[in-house]
Amino acid sequence: MTTEGVPASETGAGDSLTLTLRLEGFEGPLDLLLHLIKREEIDIWNIPIAQITEQYLQYLQVMKDLNINLAGEWLVMAATLIYIKSRMLLPPDPAGAAQEELVEDPRTELVYQLLEHQKFKNAAQMLYTRQEVENAVWNNPPREVMEEAREVVAVTLFGLLRAFHEIVKRFEERPVLQVDQEEISIEEKIADIRRLLLVRDTILFSSFFTEAPAKQHLIATFLAILELVRLREIWLYQKANFQEIHISKGKPSGETA
Amino acid sequence: MDINELQPILEAIIYVAEDPVNPEQLKEIFPDESYETIETALRKLMDEFNSRPGGMVIREIAGGVRMTTRPEYHEHVRAYLKTKPGARLSMAALETLAVIAYRQPVTLAEILAIRGKKSSTALKTLLEKKLVAIVGRKHVVGRPILYGTSREFLVHFGLKDLSELPTLEEFAELAGEQH
Amino acid sequence: MDINELQPILEAIIYVAEDPVNPEQLKEIFPDESYETIETALRKLMDEFNSRPGGMVIREIAGGVRMTTRPEYHEHVRAYLKTKPGARLSMAALETLAVIAYRQPVTLAEILAIRGKKSSTALKTLLEKKLVAIVGRKHVVGRPILYGTSREFLVHFGLKDLSELPTLEEFAELAGEQH
Numbered sequence: 001m002t003t004e005g006v007p008a009s010e011t012g013a014g015d016s017l018t019l020t021l022r023l024e025g026f027e028g029p030l031d032l033l034l035h036l037i038k039r040e041e042i043d044i045w046n047i048p049i050a051q052i053t054e055q056y057l058q059y060l061q062v063m064k065d066l067n068i069n070l071a072g073e074w075l076v077m078a079a080t081l082i083y084i085k086s087r088m089l090l091p092p093d094p095a096g097a098a099q100e101e102l103v104e105d106p107r108t109e110l111v112y113q114l115l116e117h118q119k120f121k122n123a124a125q126m127l128y129t130r131q132e133v134e135n136a137v138w139n140n141p142p143r144e145v146m147e148e149a150r151e152v153v154a155v156t157l158f159g160l161l162r163a164f165h166e167i168v169k170r171f172e173e174r175p176v177l178q179v180d181q182e183e184i185s186i187e188e189k190i191a192d193i194r195r196l197l198l199v200r201d202t203i204l205f206s207s208f209f210t211e212a213p214a215k216q217h218l219i220a221t222f223l224a225i226l227e228l229v230r231l232r233e234i235w236l237y238q239k240a241n242f243q244e245i246h247i248s249k250g251k252p253s254g255e256t257a
Numbered sequence: 258m259d260i261n262e263l264q265p266i267l268e269a270i271i272y273v274a275e276d277p278v279n280p281e282q283l284k285e286i287f288p289d290e291s292y293e294t295i296e297t298a299l300r301k302l303m304d305e306f307n308s309r310p311g312g313m314v315i316r317e318i319a320g321g322v323r324m325t326t327r328p329e330y331h332e333h334v335r336a337y338l339k340t341k342p343g344a345r346l347s348m349a350a351l352e353t354l355a356v357i358a359y360r361q362p363v364t365l366a367e368i369l370a371i372r373g374k375k376s377s378t379a380l381k382t383l384l385e386k387k388l389v390a391i392v393g394r395k396h397v398v399g400r401p402i403l404y405g406t407s408r409e410f411l412v413h414f415g416l417k418d419l420s421e422l423p424t425l426e427e428f429a430e431l432a433g434e435q436h
Numbered sequence: 437m438d439i440n441e442l443q444p445i446l447e448a449i450i451y452v453a454e455d456p457v458n459p460e461q462l463k464e465i466f467p468d469e470s471y472e473t474i475e476t477a478l479r480k481l482m483d484e485f486n487s488r489p490g491g492m493v494i495r496e497i498a499g500g501v502r503m504t505t506r507p508e509y510h511e512h513v514r515a516y517l518k519t520k521p522g523a524r525l526s527m528a529a530l531e532t533l534a535v536i537a538y539r540q541p542v543t544l545a546e547i548l549a550i551r552g553k554k555s556s557t558a559l560k561t562l563l564e565k566k567l568v569a570i571v572g573r574k575h576v577v578g579r580p581i582l583y584g585t586s587r588e589f590l591v592h593f594g595l596k597d598l599s600e601l602p603t604l605e606e607f608a609e610l611a612g613e614q615h
Contacts, residue, residue, distance in 0.1 A: 028553030122607035136510035269491030312448030
């Protein structure tokens with residue numbers, strides 16, 4: 001088994017073009033680990049965890065040097081590797097080992113995860129090949145017979161949700177009639193809140209106070225919220241102490257349709 | 258290229274073409290073939306394709322050739338086109354349905370306020386398709402009709418009940434948006 | 437109706453159909469024919485149509501049959517249509533799709549666990565392309581949405597049904613053995 005480290009061209013930031021190209025291939029930590037295991041021709045059932053951890057951390061360092069934004073899962077994997085490495089270094093506790101039927105190899109879970117990941121990568125490759133074949137064929141019904149079907153969309157649940165999302169976006173982008181910046185009344189604020197609650201179930205209390213231009217607005221908004229609570233059109237709640245206050249439509253009884 | 262090799266390729270091209278295919282266009286794709294070869298292959302293709310007892314024919318139209326169904330099967334083809342499965346909705350109907358699904362019970366005036374567009378035609382379609390139903394009247398002046406989604410709506414979208422509708426938060430999660 | 441009479445009509449219908457045509461739809465058009473007659477005619481049509489040296493084939497896809505050009509003529513067809521190869525799915529989308537195809541119904545959290553990375557963007561792409569659909573909610577805390585592959589998935593990858601996919605175990609070759 002080779003114990004050599006990462007070749008110089010892959011550790012230093014000197015050959016950054018090759019590095020960038022190489023790193024782009026690794027979508028996630030499992031991809032990088034599989035690459036390292038393949039390259040070093042390692043037996044997946046007996047991963048030299050210290051060596052792999054070191055190489056993994058070197059890659060992470062290179063990515064940091066190249067200002068590549070690392071998603072959380074890369075750091076989680078680093079922590080996992082370090083944990084496994086430390087467990088491997090500990091001499092087995094004779095007392096504990098006696099109690100358990102079999103001391104599990106700390107690497108096992110990771111190995112199964114890698115094997116599973118490899119399977120799905122291969123399955124994705126199969127889909128890619130099939131897609132290539134399908135990209136090479138055409139199905140072309142004559143246009144005139146399809147006229148009845150023009151300008152219509154087939155609807156999925158996701159399509160329905162996306163349509164609603166678009167409406168809400170459009171709704172919120174609509175300009176609100178501002179009569180006079182200086183004289184903002186409680187009635188107008190009440191109308192604003194009602195308007196927002198047409199498309200939303202809840203609004204963050206704080207969202208009213210981030211963009212308000214003047215003190216009068218803050219006061220008017222605050223009084224409007226109090227008025228709507230009194231009218232039982234809205235209610236206020238927190239998910240926990242010191243958390244954001246939510247403004248919600250309707251009664252707190254939480255009835256469902 | 259051999260004429261027998263050329264022939265099925267011409268057939269495939271005529272099949273995918275939306276307009277009649279003329280020899281000039283084919284010459285562009287096969288610059289090494291003479292017009293004569295192309296026209297011979299076309300002629301042979303038409304002879305053979307049209308003499309088989311199939312559902313389509315290749316006809317000469319507007320200086321080119323085009324594939325169509327045989328006119329005698331017109332009735333059955335039309336009948337098939339009418340059986341097309343799945344409820345299909347216009348964008349206006351889909352939007353109106355989305356508003357009703359997510360804001361029910363809701364009045365026509367409220368739908369207008371949210372969509373910013375007249376929605377009565379779309380609403381009528383949805384009522385006809387039974388995706389939407391009248392669920393009551395609102396206790397305000399004029400007592401406007403309240404609309405909600407129907408049982409068919411649940412069936413169409415494979416939902417057990419309305420609480421299974423995906424939420425805007427779940428959409429935001431997919432879209433990676435901050436809310 | 438005689439099978440030889442039925443056959444060209446089926447061919448015409450399959451030719452005009454935008455989506456794979458299934459026996460149920462054909463039964464609606466030919467209520468007097470038995471399923472057996474329809475399926476025998478379909479089988480005979482496919483045998484004969486696909487054995488001629490033509491530009492198109494009839495294939496079994498998503499529980500029905502569909503006419504497409506033969507893949508070997510793609511270069512010339514593309515030259516005629518002047519189109520570039522269609523947008524391919526990214527590797528991330530294909531991997532996410534593989535997880536959904538083999539583990540369906542599956543939640544976003546489960547996909548994350550298997551892939552070891554965030555998959556929401558890929559999932560959104562797949563939902564938008566209708567390759568994946570919302571199929572319900574899981575009966576656990578939070579009631580997360582369950583995803584599965586759609587009929588469009590079968591069409592996109594030219595599959596008759598899900599059982600045509602090789603089993604996941606067939607992809608179990610160890611890392612490093614082959615690439």
